[in-house]
Structure formats: structure tokens, C-alpha cells
Amino acid sequence: MADLKHIYFQTLRIRKIEEAIAAKYSEQKMRCPTHLSIGQELVPVAVSHFLTHADKAYSSHRAHAHYLAKGGDLVKLIAELYGKVSGCTAGRGGSMHLSDLECGFIASTAIVGNSIPLATGNALHQQLTRAEGLTVSYFGDGATEEGAFYESLNFAALKSLPIVYVCENNQYSVYSPLSVRQPTGRSISKLSNEIGLKSFSVDGNNPTQALQTSQAAINYVRHHGKPVLIEYFTYRHREHCGPHFDDDLNYREQEEVQTWLDNDPLNNLEKALDKDPEFKAFQKLAISDINQEIEQAFTAAESASFGSIEDNERFIYD
Amino acid sequence: MTDKTTSFAQQILDAQNLAMQEDPTMICMGLGIDDPKAIFGTTQGLQETFGEQRVFDMPTAENAMTGIGIGAAVAGTRVLMTHQRVDFFLLAMDQLVNNAAKWHYMFNGQMTVPLTIRLIVGRGWGQGPTHQQSLQSWFSHIPGLKVVVPSLTENVGQLLYNAIMDNNPTIFLEHRWLHNQIAPNAAACQPLTEAPQHTRVLRTGSDYTIISNSYMLSEALQAQKYLQQHNVHCEVIEIASPTSIDWHIIYQSVSKTKRCIVTDMGHTFCSLASEIANKVYSHCFNALLSPVSIIGLPNYPEPTSYGLTKEYYPDVNTIIKTVSNNCGIEIAQLKSRQHHDVPGEWFKGPF
Incomplete structure (x- = not known):
């Protein structure tokens, strides 16, 4: 139960941060494409719960939750969205190119499927140097249609690399549903299994199942030094890119949307914790702490300066 | 040793x-x-x-x-x-x-x-x-x-x-x-561990600057040797790294020779050669006695056939011809290789 409260806090924190970004996005001060994780927060929380600092992570365009769950610095994240010099890449990368090396979040990249090989290369380095730790590679269902996905899994299986491939299957690539992109009935986890990885599939919004599967998969990599893929079924609540809800466009069936809203990970956690007599007080304190932290991060970002244009030529090779 | x-x-x-x-x-x-x-x-x-x-x-x-x-x-x-x-x-x-x-x-x-x-x-x-x-x-x-x-x-x-x-x-x-x-x-050979010079004057001369690299540099060096016999002295500059060119060496050379050929193995359109020519024009405009010549591949893909590729690649004679035209002097062409599609008789294909 103690674990679940911790999981709840992490999930709630990411939700509140993403909602704060959404609320302030229309002020037009965060001037970069921003892909929110609302609805999908539990997956990286359940994964990161079993990671250490020696474990490294790579992610994709929708990376805020992955960065935060791994321990990425919130103040640097918000400053990055504002393009300020105090951002995690001093404004060079924006929302889609995050990095916090201190916590082992190596990087997120913007091109679909493009960070899967990088994560695999990190795992190769870990194997070659007999380093402690494994690598986590986050991506969505769309990325599994890229050649880089197949090529990377093939190599990881060939070399028995210590890597956890995490596919957040939210069923949509922008507005395109899985049904127009992949053959009906084919499973990403089974496909990965045929490529040579141990694979898992699980409801990524169900706290108990998501945690159990994450633990089993990560333990497998630690004990056997072989790659795994976990397919987490989940759902994004808002538009592909930006702060708004977009179900007025009718690209998703209303019934489907409702089913997934009913299966919201945060609600699921609250339901699971409801019987705990201390939960209400815990929740109240959590919300207050998180709100305060968020306010401080936004204040810091707003008051920070942009980098100097004269520094634009820094880090060009000699 | x-x-x-x-x-x-x-x-x-x-x-x-x-x-x-x-x-x-x-x-x-x-x-x-x-x-x-x-x-x-x-x-x-x-x-x-x-x-x-x-x-x-x-x-x-x-x-x-x-x-x-x-x-x-x-x-x-x-x-x-x-x-x-x-x-x-x-x-x-x-x-x-x-x-x-x-x-x-x-x-x-x-x-x-x-x-x-x-x-x-x-x-x-x-x-x-x-x-x-x-x-x-x-x-x-x-x-x-x-x-x-x-x-x-x-x-x-x-x-x-x-x-x-x-x-x-x-x-x-x-x-x-x-x-x-x-x-x-x-x-x-240059010691492996020493830092390389990416822009090198390989031959000094007073009449023409030839800027080149890759296989085309071999043709340029051959042209330099032959032209010398005809009293045209070419300065040959090697560009070993297009991303770290020492432009000063090029400007100094063209200011002296007043004529310039840029030749590499790429298509000439939007090329390294055209970029170098552009820089030469910008910095040595008043010194130039004739337009900078760009020698490279034409703006279409290479056909496969032996019969279709005879004139696809420029060679030593392209350089000789360009120099003689620009200087207004008659210089005979060198005898061409027996087969244009191999580097020498030793090459028997297929890869």
C-alpha cells in the first residue's frame, strides 16, 4: 500500500504538471510543439519505480512523463518549454528534446522511432563495458511501424542486450487509428516475441497489473541480461500535439473515448487507495505540495532570461 | 630505415x-x-x-x-x-x-x-x-x-x-x-598521430590554381605535371576536409595565379565545387583574369553501360582543355586510358 501511495503521488504530480502546461499554453509563451502525456502517466511511473540511477532512458516526442518519472528536473523542464537559458538544453531542444543526465534520462528525440536505435546503442555500451544497469526505450505504437523498430529489436535479440522496450500503445498516430496502419489482429508484443524478445502486454492504466508486469519484465532483463518488450495499452486524453481536447473532430468513437476515460489511471489509483483511512489526508497534502512546486517552476521559468544570441555559435566544433 | x-x-x-x-x-x-x-x-x-x-x-x-x-x-x-x-x-x-x-x-x-x-x-x-x-x-x-x-x-x-x-x-x-x-x-607518410593539415598546397605554381580532392586529385596532379612541360605552372591545392577549409590558402593562391579550376567527383549543381568557386569570386574578384571553372559530373545519374559512360567523368584531359582554352594556348591532349571505366589494367571487375 505504501508503494501505491508513492505511485499515486508520482502519477498525480505528472498529471498536475501537464495540466498546468495545458492551462498556460494559450498565453503563447511556451512557443514550441508540445505533446502532453495526460492519460498515459502511469506507464513511466510503473516502469521507473523499478529503476535505479544506473539505468538509463531514452524517449520520443511525448516525453514529459518519461522525463519526470525518471527523476528529471521540473524547473528545467518548464524553463525549456519557455525557451529560457535555464532550460534543460538552454532552449535549444524544446519540449521534444529533453535531457537530464544526472538522473539517467539521456534524451528524447522528435522523429518517430528515431530514439529506439539510440537506446539500443546505449545498451550495447552497457554490455561492452559490463556496466551496471539497463536501458529503457520509450515509444508509441506508431514507432513500431518504422524500420528502426524492427532493426533495433533484431540487434538487441541477436546480441542479448540489457534493454526494456516500452511501447505505449495509445492506438493513434495523430488522427490515424491502428486499423489503417497495422493488420487487424496482429499484436505488437507477439511480433516482438517472434523477433526474439521476451514480451509482455498489459493494461497500462491498471496500477496493479502495470506494476507487476513492469517488475517482472525489468527483473527478467536484470537476471538474464536479455531484452524485453512491454506493450502497455493506454490512451491520450487530449489532442496529439497541443493543450486541447479534440474529440469534437470525431476521429475517435465516443464510446471508445468514454471507456478509456473510465479507465483513467489516476482514478484507478484513487479507487484502489480509497479504503486507506489516511488517503484523503495524503491526497490533500500531495495536491498542495505539487501545486506549490509547479507554481515555483513556472515563476522561475517566466522570470528567467533567454540565452544570448551571441551564444548561438557555442558548441559548434572547432 | x-x-x-x-x-x-x-x-x-x-x-x-x-x-x-x-x-x-x-x-x-x-x-x-x-x-x-x-x-x-x-x-x-x-x-x-x-x-x-x-x-x-x-x-x-x-x-x-x-x-x-x-x-x-x-x-x-x-x-x-x-x-x-x-x-x-x-x-x-x-x-x-x-x-x-x-x-x-x-x-x-x-x-x-x-x-x-x-x-x-x-x-x-x-x-x-x-x-x-x-x-x-x-x-x-x-x-x-x-x-x-x-x-x-x-x-x-x-x-x-x-x-x-x-x-x-x-x-x-x-x-x-x-x-x-x-x-x-x-x-x-604523414605520422598518424599528428594533427592533419586539411588544406594543403601540393604543387606550387604561378599560372593556375587547381583545387581538388578524392580521385580527381590524381587527375589534377597528372595535369599539373603535363602542363609544366608546356610552360604552364599550376598550383595544386588539396581539400581534404570540405568542412574545415583554410580559405586563406585558397585566396592567397588565386590572388597570385589569377586563374582557378575547382574539380571534384560530385555533380556540379549545388556542389562543394560551386561553393568554393563562389568564395573565390567573392574574395578574389578583382584578381581574376578568367572565370573560375568548375569541373565535375553532369546533372544526371550515371548510366551503367560501358558505351554510355565514355564522357561521363572528367579526367586529366578535361583539365588540360580548360587550361588551354582559358589561357588561349594550344596544348595537345594526353593519350587516354584504353578503357575509361577502370582505374588501370589490373582492375578486372566485378566489384
């Missing part, structure tokens, strides 16, 4: 051997790197010396393998990748352009990518539209990539060793026809 001959391919191998010794983290990967042909002999014995963990063949997956190389390099492994033809490497443009080239800058200098990619350029014997492209202009267009185009046995090893040891991503473009180039004295 007794004189010992060496070859372009041998120098490439020597550079890899030394780099692997110097940096125990370094790995070498490439399709066919340990096969019986050993990438035209340039990787012979590496696996036996350094083991299967550090030198290995790889899946036919150019894009992800490049990304895997980048990921390993970012983590701290020095990586050398080799592709037998540049054209196949085009599958890896996403990883090269969006990751390798951007990483150091995009993440504000927090990480480096110690990755070198050897790409071999084919030519002749029907290599055709997709096995012979010289894309140095392309790669040079992307900020964040270093590009090295070796031409001579005497410094190819030094250029490769330094590219590998550099902590930033480098594209190393080897022309296939240069691999068998022999230097009579290995000891006279």
Missing part, C-alpha cells in the same frame, strides 16, 4: 589498428568487416587482433545500426562504422542528420558523439546510378557533421586516425579507385 612501400588501403588499416590500440573502448562494425574480402583489404586482421566483441559484422540494417553506433558513442564508446558503398548508407540519413549531426549542439554541449563512418565510393565497371555517388557536398551541407575526403596514400592514414580520435561525428569518404594507390616509402 629501409624504404618500404605502402598502399592507400594499408594506411587505412594501419590507422584503425593504432586507434584500436590507443582507445580500448573503441569498436569497429560494418557489414562484411570480417569476411574473406575484408572491405577491400582495409579491415584485414582487425578481428583477430582485437576480438569479436570489438570488431564485428552486423545486420543489414544501415539506419538502426547507425543509431546504435550513435547511442553507444554518446554513452562513451568510440565507434567506427564501415560501409562498402555510400549509396546503401543513404538508408541511415535520419540517424545521421537528425541525431549525429545535431546531438552536441541540440543538447547544449552536454554530450558528444565520437563516431566515424567510412563510406566507400564506387565507380566504373557499370557501377551505374546507385553504386558510385560522391556525396561530399550533401554531407557538408549539414551543420554538425565533419566531412573528410582523402586523396593520397601519404596522408589518408593520418586523416582517418584523427577522424576516429575526434570526439565529433565524421563522414570519411574513400574513393574505391584509390585503395590500390601505392606510395614508395611508408616512412615518408
Whole structure:
């Protein structure tokens, strides 16, 4: 139960941060494409719960939750969205190119499927140097249609690399549903299994199942030094890119949307914790702490300066 | 020390051997790197010396393998990748352009990518539209990539060793026809570990500046020698790295000779050659006695047929003709090779 409260806090924190970004996005001060994780927060929380600092992570365009769950610095994240010099890449990368090396979040990249090989290369380095730790590679269902996905899994299986491939299957690539992109009935986890990885599939919004599967998969990599893929079924609540809800466009069936809203990970956690007599007080304190932290991060970002244009030529090779 | 001959391919191998010794983290990967042909002999014995963990063949997956190389390099492994033809490497443009080239800058200098990619350029014997492209202009267009185009046995090893040891991503473009180039004295080659000069005046002259690299530099040197017999003294400048040109050397030369040819192996449209010509015009406009000539490939793909490629590639005679036209003097053409599609009689195909 103690674990679940911790999981709840992490999930709630990411939700509140993403909602704060959404609320302030229309002020037009965060001037970069921003892909929110609302609805999908539990997956990286359940994964990161079993990671250490020696474990490294790579992610994709929708990376805020992955960065935060791994321990990425919130103040640097918000400053990055504002393009300020105090951002995690001093404004060079924006929302889609995050990095916090201190916590082992190596990087997120913007091109679909493009960070899967990088994560695999990190795992190769870990194997070659007999380093402690494994690598986590986050991506969505769309990325599994890229050649880089197949090529990377093939190599990881060939070399028995210590890597956890995490596919957040939210069923949509922008507005395109899985049904127009992949053959009906084919499973990403089974496909990965045929490529040579141990694979898992699980409801990524169900706290108990998501945690159990994450633990089993990560333990497998630690004990056997072989790659795994976990397919987490989940759902994004808002538009592909930006702060708004977009179900007025009718690209998703209303019934489907409702089913997934009913299966919201945060609600699921609250339901699971409801019987705990201390939960209400815990929740109240959590919300207050998180709100305060968020306010401080936004204040810091707003008051920070942009980098100097004269520094634009820094880090060009000699 | 007794004189010992060496070859372009041998120098490439020597550079890899030394780099692997110097940096125990370094790995070498490439399709066919340990096969019986050993990438035209340039990787012979590496696996036996350094083991299967550090030198290995790889899946036919150019894009992800490049990304895997980048990921390993970012983590701290020095990586050398080799592709037998540049054209196949085009599958890896996403990883090269969006990751390798951007990483150091995009993440504000927090990480480096110690990755070198050897790409071999084919030519002749029907290599055709997709096995012979010289894309140095392309790669040079992307900020964040270093590009090295070796031409001579005497410094190819030094250029490769330094590219590998550099902590930033480098594209190393080897022309296939240069691999068998022999230097009579290995000891006279540039020391591998010394920093290379990327812009070098190889021959001094007062009448014409010829700027070149890759296989075309061999043709330029041949032209220089022949033209000297006709009392036209050419200054030949090697551009070993299009991304780090010492422009001062070029401006100084053209200001002296007042005439200039730029020639490389690429298509001339939007090319390294046209960029160099542009800079020469901008900085030496008043000194020029005739327009800068650009010699390269025409703006269409290379056909495969022996019969269709006879005039596709410029050669020593193209340079001679350009010089004689611009100077208004009659100079006879040199006798052409028996077959235009091979570097010499020793080459019997098929690869």
C-alpha cells in the first residue's frame, strides 16, 4: 500500500504538471510543439519505480512523463518549454528534446522511432563495458511501424542486450487509428516475441497489473541480461500535439473515448487507495505540495532570461 | 630505415589498428568487416587482433545500426562504422542528420558523439546510378557533421586516425579507385598521430590554381605535371576536409595565379565545387583574369553501360582543355586510358 501511495503521488504530480502546461499554453509563451502525456502517466511511473540511477532512458516526442518519472528536473523542464537559458538544453531542444543526465534520462528525440536505435546503442555500451544497469526505450505504437523498430529489436535479440522496450500503445498516430496502419489482429508484443524478445502486454492504466508486469519484465532483463518488450495499452486524453481536447473532430468513437476515460489511471489509483483511512489526508497534502512546486517552476521559468544570441555559435566544433 | 612501400588501403588499416590500440573502448562494425574480402583489404586482421566483441559484422540494417553506433558513442564508446558503398548508407540519413549531426549542439554541449563512418565510393565497371555517388557536398551541407575526403596514400592514414580520435561525428569518404594507390616509402607518410593539415598546397605554381580532392586529385596532379612541360605552372591545392577549409590558402593562391579550376567527383549543381568557386569570386574578384571553372559530373545519374559512360567523368584531359582554352594556348591532349571505366589494367571487375 505504501508503494501505491508513492505511485499515486508520482502519477498525480505528472498529471498536475501537464495540466498546468495545458492551462498556460494559450498565453503563447511556451512557443514550441508540445505533446502532453495526460492519460498515459502511469506507464513511466510503473516502469521507473523499478529503476535505479544506473539505468538509463531514452524517449520520443511525448516525453514529459518519461522525463519526470525518471527523476528529471521540473524547473528545467518548464524553463525549456519557455525557451529560457535555464532550460534543460538552454532552449535549444524544446519540449521534444529533453535531457537530464544526472538522473539517467539521456534524451528524447522528435522523429518517430528515431530514439529506439539510440537506446539500443546505449545498451550495447552497457554490455561492452559490463556496466551496471539497463536501458529503457520509450515509444508509441506508431514507432513500431518504422524500420528502426524492427532493426533495433533484431540487434538487441541477436546480441542479448540489457534493454526494456516500452511501447505505449495509445492506438493513434495523430488522427490515424491502428486499423489503417497495422493488420487487424496482429499484436505488437507477439511480433516482438517472434523477433526474439521476451514480451509482455498489459493494461497500462491498471496500477496493479502495470506494476507487476513492469517488475517482472525489468527483473527478467536484470537476471538474464536479455531484452524485453512491454506493450502497455493506454490512451491520450487530449489532442496529439497541443493543450486541447479534440474529440469534437470525431476521429475517435465516443464510446471508445468514454471507456478509456473510465479507465483513467489516476482514478484507478484513487479507487484502489480509497479504503486507506489516511488517503484523503495524503491526497490533500500531495495536491498542495505539487501545486506549490509547479507554481515555483513556472515563476522561475517566466522570470528567467533567454540565452544570448551571441551564444548561438557555442558548441559548434572547432 | 629501409624504404618500404605502402598502399592507400594499408594506411587505412594501419590507422584503425593504432586507434584500436590507443582507445580500448573503441569498436569497429560494418557489414562484411570480417569476411574473406575484408572491405577491400582495409579491415584485414582487425578481428583477430582485437576480438569479436570489438570488431564485428552486423545486420543489414544501415539506419538502426547507425543509431546504435550513435547511442553507444554518446554513452562513451568510440565507434567506427564501415560501409562498402555510400549509396546503401543513404538508408541511415535520419540517424545521421537528425541525431549525429545535431546531438552536441541540440543538447547544449552536454554530450558528444565520437563516431566515424567510412563510406566507400564506387565507380566504373557499370557501377551505374546507385553504386558510385560522391556525396561530399550533401554531407557538408549539414551543420554538425565533419566531412573528410582523402586523396593520397601519404596522408589518408593520418586523416582517418584523427577522424576516429575526434570526439565529433565524421563522414570519411574513400574513393574505391584509390585503395590500390601505392606510395614508395611508408616512412615518408604523414605520422598518424599528428594533427592533419586539411588544406594543403601540393604543387606550387604561378599560372593556375587547381583545387581538388578524392580521385580527381590524381587527375589534377597528372595535369599539373603535363602542363609544366608546356610552360604552364599550376598550383595544386588539396581539400581534404570540405568542412574545415583554410580559405586563406585558397585566396592567397588565386590572388597570385589569377586563374582557378575547382574539380571534384560530385555533380556540379549545388556542389562543394560551386561553393568554393563562389568564395573565390567573392574574395578574389578583382584578381581574376578568367572565370573560375568548375569541373565535375553532369546533372544526371550515371548510366551503367560501358558505351554510355565514355564522357561521363572528367579526367586529366578535361583539365588540360580548360587550361588551354582559358589561357588561349594550344596544348595537345594526353593519350587516354584504353578503357575509361577502370582505374588501370589490373582492375578486372566485378566489384
